[in-house]
Amino acid sequence: MLIGEKILLRARHESDVAVLHEELYEDVAMRTRTDGRPWRPLPVEASPFRATGAEEPAVFSVVERAGGELAGAAVLWGVNTHHRSAHLGMSLRPGVRGRGFGTDVVRVLCRYGFEVRGLHRLQVDTLADNAAMIGAAERAGFRVEGTMRGAAWVSGRFVDEVLLGMLAADWTP
Numbered sequence: 495m496l497i498g499e500k501i502l503l504r505a506r507h508e509s510d511v512a513v514l515h516e517e518l519y520e521d522v523a524m525r526t527r528t529d530g531r532p533w534r535p536l537p538v539e540a541s542p543f544r545a546t547g548a549e550e551p552a553v554f555s556v557v558e559r560a561g562g563e564l565a566g567a568a569v570l571w572g573v574n575t576h577h578r579s580a581h582l583g584m585s586l587r588p589g590v591r592g593r594g595f596g597t598d599v600v601r602v603l604c605r606y607g608f609e610v611r612g613l614h615r616l617q618v619d620t621l622a623d624n625a626a627m628i629g630a631a632e633r634a635g636f637r638v639e640g641t642m643r644g645a646a647w648v649s650g651r652f653v654d655e656v657l658l659g660m661l662a663a664d665w666t667p
Contacts, residue, residue, distance in 0.1 A: 496605065503603070519541060521588075565587060568599050580607055581618070581619060582616055637658060637664075
C-alpha cells in the first residue's frame with residue numbers, strides 16, 4: 495500500500511470493480527474523455543477496472559485515508575523498461591472530486607514510479623480542457639511540454655491534448 499497525505503493507493507479489490515464500473519465507466523460522456531478507445535457497453539464482468547494480475551499496467555484503487563471510502567482508480571501504464579519511462583493516469587469518483595485528492599494521487603504515483611520502479615521519466619497526457627488534471631500534475635511538479643493539436647477524438651470532434659512531463663531529477667518527495 496502506498497500512503498499519501500489524503501489518499502492511499504492499494505491493490506484493486508473485487509468489490510471495487512462494480513463501483514468503479516458504474517460510476518466511471520458507465521458515465522459515457524466522461525469515459526470518452528479519459529480513454530482513447532471508443533466506449534462500448536460492457537458487463538461488469540468485462541470491466542476495464544477488473545485487474546488481470548498482469549504486471550503492466552500497475553493498477554491501483556484510490557482510497558480516502560480518513561474513512562476508507564473508495565475514491566477512484568489510478569494507473570501507471572505504458573511502462574518502458576528500456577527508456578525507464580511511463581505514463582500516469584487517474585479517475586476519481588464524482589462524489590470525491592474537488593477535495594484535493596488528485597494532486598495527492600499524482601504525487602504518490604510519482605513516488606511509486608521514481609522510488610519503487612526506478613523510472614527516469616513520467617508523463618501525463620490529458621485533454622487541453624482538463625484543468626483539474628493539468629493543475630494536479632503541475633502542483634506535483636510536472637511541466638507542460640507541449641500541445642498536440644486535434645490529437646483526440648471526443649464526442650464527435652477533434653480536441654487538443656496537453657503533454658506534461660517530469661524527470662526523476664526534477665521530483666522532490
